[in-house]
Amino acid sequence: MRFGQWSKIKVSLIVQKYGGTSVGSIERIRAVATKAVAAHRAGHQVVVTVSAMSGETNRLVSLIEGVSDRYNKREYDVVVSAGEQISIGLLAIAINALGVKARSYLGWQVRFLTDSIHSKARIREIEGFRIREDLEKGHIVVIAGFQGVDEAGNITTLGRGGSDTSAVALAAALHADWCDIYTDVDGVYTSDPRIVTSARRLDRISYDEMLELASLGAKVLQTRSVELAKKYKVPLRVLSSLQEGGGTLLTEEDELMEKVIVSAITNSRDEAKITVLGVPDRPGVAATIFGALAEANINVDMIIQNISESGETDMTFTVPRGDYQHALETLAIPVKQIAAREIKGDPTIAKVSAVGVGMRSHAGVAQRMFKALAADGINIQMISTSEIKISVILAEKYMELAVRTLHDAFELDKDAGDRVIAR
Ligand code: ASP
Ligand code: MG
Secondary structure: OOHHHHHHOOOOEEEEEEOOHHHOOHHHHHHHHHHHHHHHHOOOEEEEEEOOOOOHHHHHHHHHHHHOOOOOHHHHHHHHOHHHHHHHHHHHHHHHHOOOOEEEEOHHHHOEEEOOOOOOOOEEEEOOHHHHHHHHOOOEEEEEOOEEEOOOOOEEEOOOOOHHHHHHHHHHHOOOOEEEEEEOOOOOEOOOOOOOOOOOEOOEEEHHHHHHHHHOOOOOOOHHHHHHHHHOOOOEEEEEOOOOOOOEEEEOOOHHHHHOOOOEEEEEOOEEEEEEEEEEOOOOHHHHHHHHHHHOOOOOOOEEEEEOOOOEEEEEEEEEHHHHHHHHHHHHHHHHHOOOOEEEEEOOEEEEEEEOHHHHOOOOHHHHHHHHHHHOOOOOOEEEEEOOEEEEEEEHHHHHHHHHHHHHHOOOOOOHHHOOOOO
């Protein structure tokens, strides 16, 4: 389905999400109200979920850090969830001012039930009846993104960027016909346009590709939101609230997508590398190291293990850069327990990845990628692959060069049909 046809279909329920920039000022809030009202007047039932006004959540985080760097995560959630309360109220007022009834709700009021992992809670269930009641009455319902409530009634938040996930979860729970994510970019690009000037907007992308892109550093959507969209087959559009345009449609994979070998090149500075040297080669050492990290709630991404001839192992892995110090501290004792020789780290790395569902059916993609990097004298420190992605870790200073090189190597500036498939 192309989304040009969508307007012809009589749709009953749509969820719109507006990010921080889109509600960043009174003027922009009015513009959002106008868009929501337009959809309402076109005959749709409209649920809007919003983020805090741009910069607000960061401001709240810095207030917390100003009070104490050893803060409790429960209280963190109480503070950082506050930004959305203001934006939903203002938006509802703006919609009312346009003559359409609107009501705003916080997460706990419409019951976004989550687990109790403060600052990165997961949604378990949404009790949609209140929302439905309001929609039946012809109201536009405005819901605070990013937040929920646990069984015990504590306020939780879904992780930074979590209002995307709120929107998709709402769309799934309400069986919405589609979900529009309005943001400050007009879609998903073949690469970050700030790095590659010839980057192009993709009309469509599969959930799987987007999942890789989101987890590989493309900041357009929170990863969890894409997982949910895929699981519940929510058709999702990423659009700009600041300019008109078709945006990018996230949808299930089709034959056309498979013809393109690589759809996008992503980059991320969000990781740090840790190496545990001289690990005795015996069962249980990996369990000790990664068990300790899991217990500290630190996600490990790539892992490489090398057994040298002396029977010792070097174990290298990456963790989120924000957890780097915490990871080193967490590992101090386990590393002694397993009698490893040394632990080292490097937070100045970057990850660059090529993503495309076409990799499933085309050989030689990795080879083309490594060759291009080698030609630019870029050293690869770690490699990991999945069915539809190849990622490399390299020194942070080479990141932008690597992205441009790979964008060229896979001819992403060209129309898919004009690319040279085999080399
Ligand atoms: N306001 C929250 C944040 O800044 C949630 C979001 O924007 O999606 O992370
Ligand atoms: Mg966002």
